[in-house]
Every structure is written in C-alpha cells, then in structure tokens.
Amino acid sequence: MEQWVKDWVKKQRESGEIGIEIKKQANSYYVYRSATYWDKKAKKRRKKSTYIGKLSRDGLREKKEKKGHCKAVWECCVTSGGYEGYCYFSQGI
DSSP: OOHHHHHHHHHHHHTTOOSEEEEEETTEEEEEEEEEEEETTTTEEEEEEEEEEEEETTEEEEOOOOOSOOOOEEEEEEETTEEEEEEEEEOOO
16 A cells, blocks of 8 residues: 555544545555444344545545436325325336
8 A cells, every 4th residue: 555545544543533444446546434233143243334435646536426316116196185095106217
C-alpha cells in the first residue's frame, strides 16, 4: 500500500472513524466500512463490508446514488371509506 493511502487512513482514524478498510484492485484503491455481526445459524462471526467510494490522491470520491430508478411495486387503491378491493402492478422506470 502506498504511503499516501496509509496517511489518509491514519487521518481518518485520528478523526474518529472506525471500521475503515482499503482494498486495492489493479491500480485503484476502494474504501469500505466494515463491521461484524453474529450469524445465528453458523454460530460464528461474519464480516459485512459496505462500499463507500474510490480513493485517489485528490481525496475520496463517494459512491453515486442511483436516482430515478424504482423497483416494481404493487399498488392498491384506497378510498376515504377504506380498501376498495383492487390492486395493480406498477413497473418502475
């Protein structure tokens, strides 16, 4: 790991961030937040990593959120008197 990456992680830890993990793929560094949880079925700890963004010499470029995309949902018609009795399937864009 390059020194500038180590310095960035050290600065984050000094500011109070915990669970920061850096993964290198090819020539790029990616930042993840890691936490452990107890898996009741397997009866052992598991690690869950959440992607935060890409790290460059300029700083952290956070993950872009997808906007305007919704999943297919079931919608039901409700009147002031209550449930009217029919539903329809709405396909998202």
